[in-house]
Amino acid sequence: MRTHRDQVIILKSKNYSEADKILTVFGKEFGKFSLLAKGVRRLTSKNRGNIQTLSIVDISFYKAQGIPLLLETSVVHIPDFTNFDVKNSERVLHLVSKLIPEEQKYSKVFDALRSAIQKGLIDEYTSRFRMLLLMEEGLMDNLKACSECGGMSEKRYIQLSNFVLLCENCYINKGLIEKDFMVVDSSLYSDLRFVSALDQYINNLLINIL
Secondary structure (H helix, E strand, C coil): CCEEEEEEEEEEEEEECCCEEEEEEEECCCEEEEEEECCCCCCCCCCHHHCCCCCEEEEEEECCCCCCEEEEEEEEECCCCCCCCHHHHHHHHHHHHHHCCECCCCHHHHHHHHHHHHCCCCHHHHHHHHHHHHHHCCCCCCCCCCCCCCCCCCCEEEECCCCCEEEHHHHHHHCCCHHHEEECCCCHHHCHHHHHHHHHHHHHHHHHHC
16 A cells, blocks of 8 residues: 655545544645545544644545545644634635645645744734735736836835835836835735735635636
8 A cells, every 4th residue: 555645734624424534635745635534533533633724734645546545644733723813714724725726736835834824824924825825826916026117126015906016216106196005014914904905805816716
């Protein structure tokens, strides 16, 4: 029996039969896929406590015909759910479920999500992760160069209505409305105004592409 190994993030679990669960996981090597966790609902199961949503787990599994079978788990990180931001958990899980296809490798995205979870899914890292995923999918500009002139000035502005970037010269020359823009700095990604605008941007995207 050939086994595979991967580090995964648990995205979802649902009961299946009396003692089993079907897990949806996001792996560094195998991407997003489903697993059958046999007997995991039993109190004696050694894997029972390792499959909470958003836990980071090293796993081994058997992949043959049909759904892969979970064999062993080893916990890397279990979130402190007493301090976790539930809204940010929902934001992350919703976007991953909608945008990441089955069995496609996304190592860069996996690393970013793992880091965000380990840092408690605070607003800053949740925003950075969501933007990275959108950029990887070609649904957002990379926000490195000005969308008008291609310049890369030290001071940059991001437009909240469509998430494009302007350098300082283009921003000043266009005489744009300040309320629709924010300065790109270290505080941007945790600013509630920015987070709300990103929510709206993503909602509009998902409506149009799904």
